[in-house]
Amino acid sequence: MAMGTAWMLAVVVALLLLGGAEAVWLDLPPTGTKCVSEEIQPNVVVLADYALMYESLPNAQPTVAVKVTSPYGNTVHHNENATTGQFAFTTSEAGNYLACFWLDSPEKASGTSLNLDWKIGIAAKDWDTVAKKxxxxxxxxxxxxxxxAVEAIHHNLLYLKAREAEMRTVSEKTNSRVAWFSILSLGVCIVVSVLQLWHLQGFFQKKKLI
Structure with a gap:
């Protein structure tokens, strides 16, 4: 029973971490940058559409710039002076992918927002094309x-297992280093205490106090 519950919990976690679709609204300030991030494993398809929304004013037609970077700082998408756009790529690195947006036009219209439709994994696959083909x-x-979906869950569980093993190895190394540091610190304290005792004993003997 416990094993079944643990397996179901693992599947639920995998489904939550599995590639999905997420649409968000970002209120862009006149100055500054708004960013969203997503932790993605390697070899995952990412597809996103973004569109700028603003009040129709005669002298205000803002445009947006976007930059998407990988966990190691590599630029996977960059666009400027856009009102709509799309980026698509397959991840090669595991970690947080960061998408940043800012107004790059002279017209810094207030009340400007951006709609971002972010799709990951199987949600980014064009099933209509697959069905027709x-x-x-x-x-x-x-x-x-x-x-x-099952294949993606399987790969995701393997990825989580590998990450857990990596974290366990790092934790064991850290515990070992802390233990050795504690032993070294204790040894230094003992040596210093012995030296202090020897010095005080010699000092008191010179003063003929003992």
Whole structure:
């Protein structure tokens, strides 16, 4: 029973971390940058559409600049002077991918917002194209989606297992270093105490106090 519960919990966590779709609204200030980040594992497809929304004013037609960087600081997408756009890439590094947006036009209109539709993993796959290409529909198409979801969950669990093993190794090394540092500190304290005792004993003997 406990094993079954643990397995179900692992599947739920995997589903939560599995690639999905997320649409967010960002209120862009006249100056400054708004960023969103997502932790993604390697070899995952990312697809995002963004569109600038603002009040229609005669003298205010703002544009936005966007920059998407990988966990190691590599630029995977960069665009300027845009009102709408899209970026798509396959991750090569594991970690937090950061997407930053800012107004780059002279018209710094207040009340400007940006709609970001962020899709990851199987949610970014064009299932309509797959259905037309392979001539599948209905139950068969849903089974194909479930198969892709199961495969993604499996890869995600393997990724989590590898991360857990890596963190455990780092934790064990850290504990070992802390233990050796504690032993070294204790040894230094003992040596210093012995030296202080020897010095005080010699001092008192010279003063003929003992």
């Amino acid at each position: 392979e001539k599948i529909e209905g139950v068969e198409l849903e089974l194909r989606k479930l198969e892709a």
